[in-house]
Amino acid sequence: MAAEEAQRSQDTVGDSEGVNCLAYDEAIMAQQDRIQQEIAVQNALVSERLELCVLNKEYAEDDEIYQQKIRDLHKKYTYIRKTRPDGNCFYRAFGFSHLEALLDDSKELQRFKEISAKSKEDLVTQGFTEFTIEDFHNTFMDLIELVEKRSSLSNLLGAFNDQSISDYLVVYLRLLTSGYLQREHQFFQHFIEGGRTVKEFCQQEVEPMAKESDHIHIIALAQALNVSILVEYMDRGEGGATNHHVFPEGSDPNVFLLYRPGHYDILYK
Numbered sequence: 001m002a003a004e005e006a007q008r009s010q011d012t013v014g015d016s017e018g019v020n021c022l023a024y025d026e027a028i029m030a031q032q033d034r035i036q037q038e039i040a041v042q043n044a045l046v047s048e049r050l051e052l053c054v055l056n057k058e059y060a061e062d063d064e065i066y067q068q069k070i071r072d073l074h075k076k077y078t079y080i081r082k083t084r085p086d087g088n089c090f091y092r093a094f095g096f097s098h099l100e101a102l103l104d105d106s107k108e109l110q111r112f113k114e115i116s117a118k119s120k121e122d123l124v125t126q127g128f129t130e131f132t133i134e135d136f137h138n139t140f141m142d143l144i145e146l147v148e149k150r151s152s153l154s155n156l157l158g159a160f161n162d163q164s165i166s167d168y169l170v171v172y173l174r175l176l177t178s179g180y181l182q183r184e185h186q187f188f189q190h191f192i193e194g195g196r197t198v199k200e201f202c203q204q205e206v207e208p209m210a211k212e213s214d215h216i217h218i219i220a221l222a223q224a225l226n227v228s229i230l231v232e233y234m235d236r237g238e239g240g241a242t243n244h245h246v247f248p249e250g251s252d253p254n255v256f257l258l259y260r261p262g263h264y265d266i267l268y269k
Helices: 002-042 052-058 064-074 089-102 106-126 130-148 153-160 163-183 185-191 198-206 215-225
Strands: 046-051 079-083 229-233 243-247 255-260 263-268
Touching: 046 052, 046 089, 046 153, 052 064, 052 079, 079 089, 089 106, 089 130, 089 153, 089 163, 089 215, 089 255, 089 263, 106 130, 106 163, 106 215, 130 153, 130 163, 153 163, 163 185, 163 198, 163 215, 185 198, 185 215, 215 229, 215 243
Parallel strands: 229 255
Antiparallel strands: 046 079, 079 263, 229 243, 255 263
């Protein structure tokens, strides 16, 4: 009898702990939702083009490390376009920056359209399910055709600030990145940590929305679409200048991005 009462007591404690853990998890999720809602209210998915001097106001005047690096950026760039810090900023910044550039480059637009149109077939050949990626690919092609029709910059910006259109573009760029990484898995496997395969890495770190991007993602997307990307890295590292890297190395970039820890924005010469 005593043993049964003790077991019931343990079960009650266990149930109580389980409820407490569940309530804690729900509270954390609710807090994260509130944070994301605040970010959404305060930040457009893609902003208007802004004077680069807005960066100065984001750091204290006596924060000499960052103020020096901003002065260095001023030597090379004039404007910045900000993206929402939601974990998808690299893809959104890349997509907008390249399509904006294509408004004035009809030859590159046709090359990009052809490789983009064929990209769905390549993914299906790799094993991606056609009906699950078709809508994302269609949205991607719709945006390219919007540029091809010589639409205005404001229309392009409006499309990128439509959450459903913008997120569908991000999903497709993530799929292209995943596809390229998996096609070239023998090369990229050397850069994957934690004993994961390239496919596991893609399923966990590339394909899901809101997962941040690093060198490996940039290399893969740049090569998948044959687009050159320059990233200016601004952090608290030594030296009074930003460090930049071009993907792929030695190419002539037409997309310029600013990276600050965990976030990408668009730069303009």
